[in-house]
Amino acid sequence: MSSSTDVSIEPLARHPWTIDTLRQWFEAEWPEYYGAGGPGSALRDLAAYAQEGGLPVGVVALRSGALCGVAALKADSIASHAHLSPWAAAGLVHPSMRGQGIGALLLAGLEEQARALGFRRLYCGTSTAHALLERCGWQLDETVIHEGASLGVFSKAL
Secondary structure (H helix, E strand, C coil): CCCHHHEEEEEHHHCHHHHHHHHHHHHHHCHHHHCCCCCCCHHHHHHHHCCCCCCCEEEEEEECCEEEEEEEEECCCCHHHCCCCCEEEEEEECHHHCCCCHHHHHHHHHHHHHHHCCCCEEEEEECCCHHHHHHCCCEEEEEEEECCEEEEEEEEEC
16 A cells, blocks of 8 residues: 555646546546436536636645545535535545545645635535544534435634
């Protein structure tokens, strides 16, 4: 297993060649949303994340030039929590590369982006990444029901 020390976190905008692969990953990871007949468009979302200087903004994890994962910083995420911003979202590490610290590096990359944009707090809603967020110093603020599922709403002061 490789260590996370050889992984770089870089803006998605600087690596547009990754978008088609990421589209495939999104559709495989979240088929009910991004798959055929789903309400989302992975290509549209990734194109939005492929900018710099404002929200939304995405980062990618690369190891020796090979794509490992992605995450995005968005203005909003959960409709009931529209008063909170920005949100860490769309975090995805390729299944073959999970458990190597790449998710934590992606979160740190989003924290750096948020700081650079002048934000003092960051939020995340998740049903699956509780342990990762807690390891990275995030606090569970509340648990809500969102689209029929239990979701933890986390925050982190920057």
